[in-house]
Amino acid sequence: MRVTSMLELGGSRLGYTEVGVGRPVVWLHGSGPGATGMSNFGGNLAAFGEYRNIVLDLPGWGSSPRPETDEPLIFHAAEQVCRALTALGIERAHLVGNSYGGAVAMRVAMRHPERVDRLVLMAPGGVLPADAPPWPVGLDRLFAYMAAPEPSREAMAEFVRLMVFDETLATESLVDERYASSLRAHPELPIPPNFGDLTPDLGLVAAPTLLVWGREDQTVPLAWADRILAGIPDAELRVLPHCRHWVQYERAAEFNHIVREFLQGGAAAVAEG
Structure with missing residues (x-):
């Protein structure tokens, strides 16, 4: 059974989709234009049917209103995720985060370790090398799209093609979906946005953590x-x-297998035991 709804969090609202029953897994999407929880992870959920999957729209994306805050976006979003877990009656969960969502997941694990079982991070943000900027081409296109007063479908198509190695996966329907979503919820943010820096607190992440990366990632x-x-x-x-x-989109079968194994304890069993 799939439930799509809006959480009222006392002064803020967060959209989410819930699928399945069992041990909770919270899915946190990236910050790219047109991103939503289900656009990032909808194609993966069938492989996780034995879990209670909570797919969030982070503040300012998808159905979740843009936050009025001076906090770094990662820090603010992490606290909203924790409030959402409380509202849903979830004390502790696995967190799976892509890019920006991976940074949000790390922040939750740093500040609220008691709420995190295992952590899966796909090319997470929030930790930059000392020589950035200049930005990789994917981030450069992302920021350019965010800055455009009237972003174009062609700009979206160029962005989507940069996200995949096999450009045949950048289908017309995918571009249309992301473009339409970006027009509904186009974040009004400084460029580059104030995401926040997680580097000083990496050692606070106590949860077993799996990093998953595409070798040719340009973002x-x-x-x-x-x-x-x-x-x-x-x-x-x-x-x-x-x-x-x-x-999670381009190599869905491998991603699903790797993550399922990790959540079931396969990859970190020695470290925990």
Whole structure:
């Protein structure tokens, strides 16, 4: 059974979709134009049918209103995720986050470790190398789209093509869906946005952590993984070749298998035992 609704969080609202029953898994999407929880993860949920899947629209994306806050976006969104968990009666969950959503998941694990079982991060943001900017081409296109007063469908098509190694996956229907979504919820943010820096607190992440990266990622490059891998005490890295930023979409079968194994305890059993 699938439920799509809006959480009222006392002064803020957060859209979400819930699918399945069982141990909770919270899915956190990226910050790209037109992103929503279901656009990022809708195609993966069937492989996680034994879980209670909570797919959120983070503040300012999808059905969730843009927040009025001076906080860094990652920090604000992480607190909203925790409030959403409380509203849904969830004390503790696995977190799966892509890009910006991965950064939000890390922030939750840093500040509220008691709420996180296992952490899956696909090319997460929030941790930059010392020489950034200049930005990778994917981030450059993302920021350019956000800054455009009237973004075009062609600009969306160029952005989507950069997200996948196999450009045949950048279908017309996918471009249309993301473009329409971006017009409904086009974040009004400074460029680049004030996402916040998670680097100083990486050592606070106590949860077993799986990093998943596309080798050819042009948005959050694989070279940026080193600092996160070194900073989180119980982290491991899986790299998928011939794959860019949307690992869960471009390599869905492998992604689903790797993540299921990890959530079931396979990848970190030795470290925990």
